[in-house]
Amino acid sequence: AEPIRFASSATYPPFEFMDKDNNIAGFDIDLAKALCHEMKAECTFSNHAFDSLIPSLKFRRYDAVISGMDITPERSKQVLFSQPYYANSAVLIVRKGTITSADQMAGKRVGMENGSTHQKYLNEKHPEIKTVAYDSYQTAVIDLKNGRLDAVFGDTAAVNEWLKTSPELTTVGEHIADPAFFGAGLGIAVRPDNTELMAKINTALDAMKKDGTYKKISDQWFPQ
Ligand SMILES: NC(=[NH2+])NCCC[C@H](N)C(=O)O
Numbered sequence: 001a002e003p004i005r006f007a008s009s010a011t012y013p014p015f016e017f018m019d020k021d022n023n024i025a026g027f028d029i030d031l032a033k034a035l036c037h038e039m040k041a042e043c044t045f046s047n048h049a050f051d052s053l054i055p056s057l058k059f060r061r062y063d064a065v066i067s068g069m070d071i072t073p074e075r076s077k078q079v080l081f082s083q084p085y086y087a088n089s090a091v092l093i094v095r096k097g098t099i100t101s102a103d104q105m106a107g108k109r110v111g112m113e114n115g116s117t118h119q120k121y122l123n124e125k126h127p128e129i130k131t132v133a134y135d136s137y138q139t140a141v142i143d144l145k146n147g148r149l150d151a152v153f154g155d156t157a158a159v160n161e162w163l164k165t166s167p168e169l170t171t172v173g174e175h176i177a178d179p180a181f182f183g184a185g186l187g188i189a190v191r192p193d194n195t196e197l198m199a200k201i202n203t204a205l206d207a208m209k210k211d212g213t214y215k216k217i218s219d220q221w222f223p224q
Pocket of ligand 1 (some may be wrong): 008009010011012015016050067068069070103113115116117118137
């Protein structure tokens with residue numbers, strides 16, 4: 001059988017990142033590997049810029065995208081999403097002792113990844129904030145630390161991971177989960193005509209949610 005080629009943007013721990021041995025790793029990767037085991041399929045993984053994932057999926061460079069990707073109405077016009085596999089929310093981070101409340105954000109420079117739902121949300125809902133687009137969240141966080149940005153806006157689970165290694169940063173304001181922008185959770189995407197693969201993925205997800213495999217992987221990456 002042909003392998004299933006998965007693509008991710010591996011700059012977003014704990015979802016996907018390059019580990020110290022330069023292997024792609026993370027919650028999404030472990031989940032995809034378990035899915036492939038369940039589907040009795042061979043899987044490969046590759047790393048790309050986040051904003052190229054959907055266009056290259058359409059060009060058949062790979063078969064599926066798993067990349068901390070929100071299931072949004074807009075993306076659903078271009079790709080077919082699986083059932084949600086993770087419920088998320090978004091939050092702002094700043095350097096401690098700078099901004100203390102979300103109502104101080106007017107005119108501030110906020111970084112986020114190009115093509116992300118966070119970018120779209122801020123551009124549409126908060127035109128008073130100056131958005132700065134980055135190739136990857138990793139670079140945005142570096143610029144927040146060195147003062148080129150006032151804040152970074154990202155998924156809560158990813159933000160929590162950055163905070164672990166950046167004691168000088170902290171969250172500010174509420175967690176945002178507006179479904180019009182952030183959808184119904186994270187999903188795996190395939191081409192719209194690939195209903196066969198999607199049916200297999202959803203069946204495998206159901207089985208893994210039922211037999212405890214999903215919980216085991218989730219507990220490992222998101223310890224309570
Ligand atoms: N692997 C990544 N870099 N993912 C970024 C995802 C950001 C956000 N959850 C979105 O769907 O737009």
